[in-house]
Amino acid sequence: MKRDRLWTSGALLALGLVATGCGAPAANGGGQAATAASRAAASSQPVTITFWYGVGTTLSQDIQQMVQEFNRTHPGIKVVATYQGSYSGGGEEQQKLLAAIKAGDPPTLAQIEVHAMPVFAASGQLLDLTQLMQSSSVDKPSNFLPGILVSTQYQGRYYGVPFNRSVPVLYYNKTLFAKAHIASPPSNWTELAADAKKLTSGAGSSKIYGFEPLVDWWPWEYAVESGGGSILSPDLSRATFDQPPALSILETEQSLVKQGYAKVETGPNYWDLMTQDFINGQVAMDIDSIGSAGKVTKGVGDKFQWGTALLPRGKTLAVPPGGGDLVIFKDATPAQQKAAWTFIQWWTAPKQSVKWSTETGYLPVQKADLSDPVYQAYLNKHPQYRTAIEELRYEHPSPASPAYLAALQPVQQALQGIFDEGKPVAATMHEAAQAADQNLG
Amino acid sequence: MAKTAEAVIAKVQPDRRVERRRTSLQLTGVAMMAPALLFLLAFVFAPMGYALYLSLYQSTLYTPQPVFAGFANYARLFSSPDFWQAASNTVWLAAGMMALSLPAALILAVLLNQRIRGRAVFRTAIFGPYVIPLVSSGLIFSLLFATDGGPVNLALQRLGLPPVNWLGQGRTALLSVLILTAWQFTGYYAIIFLAGLQSVPTSLVEACQVDGGGRCQVFRHVTLRALGPSLFFAVVICLIQTFQTFDQVYVMTGGGPDGATTTFAYYIFEKGFQAFNIGESSAASVLLILVLACLSYLQMRVSRRWVVEES
Numbered sequence: 001m002k003r004d005r006l007w008t009s010g011a012l013l014a015l016g017l018v019a020t021g022c023g024a025p026a027a028n029g030g031g032q033a034a035t036a037a038s039r040a041a042a043s044s045q046p047v048t049i050t051f052w053y054g055v056g057t058t059l060s061q062d063i064q065q066m067v068q069e070f071n072r073t074h075p076g077i078k079v080v081a082t083y084q085g086s087y088s089g090g091g092e093e094q095q096k097l098l099a100a101i102k103a104g105d106p107p108t109l110a111q112i113e114v115h116a117m118p119v120f121a122a123s124g125q126l127l128d129l130t131q132l133m134q135s136s137s138v139d140k141p142s143n144f145l146p147g148i149l150v151s152t153q154y155q156g157r158y159y160g161v162p163f164n165r166s167v168p169v170l171y172y173n174k175t176l177f178a179k180a181h182i183a184s185p186p187s188n189w190t191e192l193a194a195d196a197k198k199l200t201s202g203a204g205s206s207k208i209y210g211f212e213p214l215v216d217w218w219p220w221e222y223a224v225e226s227g228g229g230s231i232l233s234p235d236l237s238r239a240t241f242d243q244p245p246a247l248s249i250l251e252t253e254q255s256l257v258k259q260g261y262a263k264v265e266t267g268p269n270y271w272d273l274m275t276q277d278f279i280n281g282q283v284a285m286d287i288d289s290i291g292s293a294g295k296v297t298k299g300v301g302d303k304f305q306w307g308t309a310l311l312p313r314g315k316t317l318a319v320p321p322g323g324g325d326l327v328i329f330k331d332a333t334p335a336q337q338k339a340a341w342t343f344i345q346w347w348t349a350p351k352q353s354v355k356w357s358t359e360t361g362y363l364p365v366q367k368a369d370l371s372d373p374v375y376q377a378y379l380n381k382h383p384q385y386r387t388a389i390e391e392l393r394y395e396h397p398s399p400a401s402p403a404y405l406a407a408l409q410p411v412q413q414a415l416q417g418i419f420d421e422g423k424p425v426a427a428t429m430h431e432a433a434q435a436a437d438q439n440l441g
Numbered sequence: 442m443a444k445t446a447e448a449v450i451a452k453v454q455p456d457r458r459v460e461r462r463r464t465s466l467q468l469t470g471v472a473m474m475a476p477a478l479l480f481l482l483a484f485v486f487a488p489m490g491y492a493l494y495l496s497l498y499q500s501t502l503y504t505p506q507p508v509f510a511g512f513a514n515y516a517r518l519f520s521s522p523d524f525w526q527a528a529s530n531t532v533w534l535a536a537g538m539m540a541l542s543l544p545a546a547l548i549l550a551v552l553l554n555q556r557i558r559g560r561a562v563f564r565t566a567i568f569g570p571y572v573i574p575l576v577s578s579g580l581i582f583s584l585l586f587a588t589d590g591g592p593v594n595l596a597l598q599r600l601g602l603p604p605v606n607w608l609g610q611g612r613t614a615l616l617s618v619l620i621l622t623a624w625q626f627t628g629y630y631a632i633i634f635l636a637g638l639q640s641v642p643t644s645l646v647e648a649c650q651v652d653g654g655g656r657c658q659v660f661r662h663v664t665l666r667a668l669g670p671s672l673f674f675a676v677v678i679c680l681i682q683t684f685q686t687f688d689q690v691y692v693m694t695g696g697g698p699d700g701a702t703t704t705f706a707y708y709i710f711e712k713g714f715q716a717f718n719i720g721e722s723s724a725a726s727v728l729l730i731l732v733l734a735c736l737s738y739l740q741m742r743v744s745r746r747w748v749v750e751e752s
Contacts, residue, residue: 090715266609406716
């Protein structure tokens with residue numbers, strides 16, 4: 001009996017070792033064998049590249065279809081595209097990329113949110129595309145629409161190529177404007193405030209509000225820069241968004257909310273809820289991404305007439321970039337990098353770029369896209385997109401600091417404090433600037 | 442407890458054969474624990490050590506080589522109002538759970554300890570929420586607390602009260618998270634209490650009744666005393682669980698508005714995976730580990746004392 005027990009314990013111990021510690025080297029061995037095999041086969045087999053992106057549902061389907069089309073027409077390359085959760089600030093795709101970089105196993109290609117470009121570029125993991133772009137017939141910098149490349153550079157080098165780009169625009173309900181006898185959308189904040197008052201009517205659950213600000217740091221960038229302020233100091237070491245000019249537009253927005261002329265959506269779904277308020281005709285104006293235009297078109301249907309306008313001016317007009325760019329990771333083999341570059345050039349060539357834009361509502365990226373007859377027809381049918389293209393001229397780069405995303409966290413909190421809880425603008429933003437300074441230092 | 446048992450055996454038969462048997466018993470024990478221990482080593486203790494190491498470095502995604510920084514990360518945490526807000530939110534939640542969930546669990550346990558019809562059904566029902574993944578219940582409660590058309594607000598409107606923007610205001614958002622957490626865990630604590638109630642000696646209850654004690658007195662002087670260990674266990678487990686609050690916040694509020702629902706664990710996540718500041722995030726993790734380790738130690742110490750007392 002004693003023996004039995006000893007034997008059993010030995011067996012258990014062995015089992016334990018196999019299940020945990022010793023399992024790892026065995027798995028590694030397998031992995032190495034697999035890569036060696038794929039390398040050996042590389043000469044005859046297509047080059048496989050992985051592509052991580054962060055736009056879901058129908059957009060994901062659009063990407064998958066385009067990728068299929070690419071794979072069909074490029075027998076030497078196989079792109080494996082995977083949806084990795086949201087690519088937006090702090091989204092799952094960013095987290096997975098971070099983990100993959102730390103683990104030394106990033107994908108070949110990835111979609112990077114425009115504000116995250118400095119973080120990833122500074123990590124030293126991205127392939128410098130400057131040379132490739134300058135010698136490309138498709139992706140030469142001068143081929144792109146002016147303004148659209150602002151987010152793709154870091155310290156004077158190109159690390160990204162515009163992929164799914166957007167800008168915030170002013171949406172307005174033409175039917176409500178006509179009812180209030182307002183001829184055209186406001187072009188500055190004095191007009192917007194006056195219009196918002198005229199457009200507000202009713203009470204209780206059927207109340208219609210003149211305006212709705214989006215409680216988000218993206219339009220906040222516009223508010224700071226257009227008010228004549230700046231987000232960070234020129235050397236990017238200090239937050240300057242608590243200076244008076246940076247607060248002027250926020251003050252106007254908050255006073256509209258406090259006077260009952262503007263509605264605010266809160267909670268984790270604030271963005272969707274705001275878009276929905278406009279679709280429901282509950283607000284006459286809001287500042288939303290041009291990327292929401294498809295949803296608004298569908299949602300509004302024939303209920304009312306609507307349009308988009310340039311964001312209202314403060315002292316000036318500065319439009320922040322939005323959306324994502326494509327990057328290539330350095331870790332990839334030269335063959336994979338070459339394949340990835342082929343894929344990027346194919347995607348951004350007018351034929352595909354126009355298809356992608358007209359399918360999704362994202363901005364066209366190349367000058368040639370605009371003269372494309374397919375895109376011309378699309379613009380005639382959906383004049384709302386003209387505003388977004390026009391706004392590109394006012395595109396203003398966001399601070400190119402790798403610590404910028406971290407600095408935006410206190411900003412988002414402060415905006416919630418200002419709009420959700422009615423905290424004073426100047427004091428709240430001052431606190432946020434101090435917190436941001438900590439993250440920048 | 443194992444120690445006591447061994448001591449008893451040793452006293453009765455201080456014999457070589459027994460000693461040999463003991464070594465083999467220990468060996469079996471070690472072998473049985475080996476898989477779990479190795480697993481813990483690889484996935485719990487090693488990462489803990491690594492976090493401790495990282496917490497002493499200035500490490501972000503965009504500084505590929507971490508730079509030694511001493512206790513700078515800790516100093517930054519202690520001087521950050523956001524950190525203290527997260528800590529106080531967590532303490533507030535823990536206090537709320539103590540005040541709301543544990544008494545409710547005790548009442549439920551006492552009720553379900555009576556001979557009532559469908560007792561098994563009720564017992565299963567109150568335990569139900571505990572087995573639902575927190576992410577699912579978080580989603581369900583987000584819908585319940587929705588400002589427009591959420592059932593909670595519809596009910597308020599029926600009563601003639603104005604709708605509340607539950608998840609959009611600091612105070613009510615944290616309250617909503619507390620309500621969900623209480624709903625999720627109360628059944629679990631009730632089961633702990635129910636188990637404790639089974640061990641209340643009937644002889645003492647009867648003795649108290651013979652002495653003329655009413656129901657309340659029996660509860661106060663006999664039941665509650667006998668429940669001591671369970672109560673303490675539940676308090677500590679409740680603290681530990683509350684300090685780890687993450688899923689609900691992730692799903693319901695994303696830590697907002699204005700950091701009002703950012704808990705300790707969520708703060709660590711934000712710092713590390715959204716602001717890419719691995720050093721500071723690790724420092725916060727180490728602090729959380731310390732708090733939890735103290736709580737666990739306390740729990741072990743006191744429960745050991747109680748077990749000895751009982752035997």
